[in-house]
Amino acid sequence: MVRKVVVGLLAAATLVAAGLFGYYQLVKAGYLRYNRYDRRERGTLQVGQTAPDLALESYAGGRLQLSSLWKERPLFLVFGSCT
Numbered sequence: 187m188v189r190k191v192v193v194g195l196l197a198a199a200t201l202v203a204a205g206l207f208g209y210y211q212l213v214k215a216g217y218l219r220y221n222r223y224d225r226r227e228r229g230t231l232q233v234g235q236t237a238p239d240l241a242l243e244s245y246a247g248g249r250l251q252l253s254s255l256w257k258e259r260p261l262f263l264v265f266g267s268c269t
Contacts, residue, residue, distance in 0.1 A: 237252060237261075237263065238252075239251065239252050239253045240252045
């Protein structure tokens, strides 16, 4: 009796772990959104490619062309939230 319960619990834990792993992989690949604020889109930009030349808003309120920042040295952009 105890052995059946242990085997059942192990089977259930394995099933839950496999489901969570699959869900995580689908979110990571961009097929599923992990919450209502997730706005990621699958795009054509790949790692190592040159970023498109965008006009950005600065903290001071002015406009800044992205290409003006990478003329003299490499530029590293980080996008995220501070919550």
